[in-house]
Amino acid sequence: MSASTNDTHGHHPRLAHHFFEMEQQHESAKLGMWLFLLTEILFFGGLFCFYGVYRALHPEMFIGASKMLDWRLGGLNTVVLLISSFTVAMSIRAIQQNKVKACAFHLTVTIVCAFVFLVVKYFEYTAKIEHGLLPGSAFSDTHFLAQHPEVKNPHIFFGIYFCMTGLHGFHVVCGIAYMAWLLYLTLKGRFDSQYYAPIEMGGLYWHLVDLIWIYLFPLLYLI
């Protein structure tokens, strides 16, 4: 594994030398990952604050504009992400037991679920764009205005919608890239029951992406 000439290494080849033992290395990675996740929470928190302020000031606008979102697609995406969270947890559980094939399988399903999420998002977005339900001054859906004359300034809602789901979608894309890399490494035999920290960290990231969607869904689709 490691092309080291020092054959008296009495430790796991993946133990970096500034760590005392594997567990310490693992916990160290976990701490760093959690700190990153906290910054992500505050990152999205800014957008949630924006949502909070605007919804508090213009509740009827939110209610009216959110009618244009299909809760069934949002619900489907919620289910898909929950299942992907389950499979990523299963992949970690598998590698903890040295079951490399099972780990790879669950990682694959996770990636597939993530793609399904993006495909559903694609359909949602194209429908919005087609109707002209766009953020800011790009808003041009006169049909919506004719049907809902009482809703003022719906372009604000769609600004929030595209920003929040867009940023979230970007996180999903990054997650897919990382998961794909993990899958590749898993198939190459990089991980075992002693060393699987990158998978667990990827799992933590993925769960956070799911967490954010758990809050986005009712706030945007189920008003």
Add this chain to the structure above:
Amino acid sequence: MSASTDTHADHHPHITPLWVYFAVISTLLFLTVVTVAVAQVDLGEVMNLIVAMAVATVKASLVAFIFMHLLFDNKFYTYLLVASLVFLSVFITFCLFDTMRRHEVRPEVAKPIAVEADMYTELRAIAAEGHHAEHGDGEHADEDSHDGHGTEAGGAHAPAAAPASGDSAPAH
């Protein structure tokens, strides 16, 4: 790989039992159904929001404590997470203190969003005509779009007699 002198190079992580994972995902899916169902019932705007957030928080807790393993890990990680949520709450709460009460400090000038953004004059005209005007009317009379706003006062926060010196008027 471990033999030598290490007493415990192997760490034995807590492996969550399979049934726990299955129980959690089932509960999560059920709670998703609950989320949708409860949104159909009208409990008043505030209660609907509270209930929706409560259900979401239960789901989030399940994901955080079981899937993300916080329940079985060093408590420090949980403290970290809670700390970030505390800061997030402070952030949103204090912003809302200001937002909801600022009109008590001094009267608010009607901002364009309270009246309605300028762009809607044309859009609503098109909507009213029922799409008779195909796009490109040509006469984009810009000069009239600022004063003659039918101030229907969409937002309840626009006080009446506000000398709204058109903040976004490009004329000057």
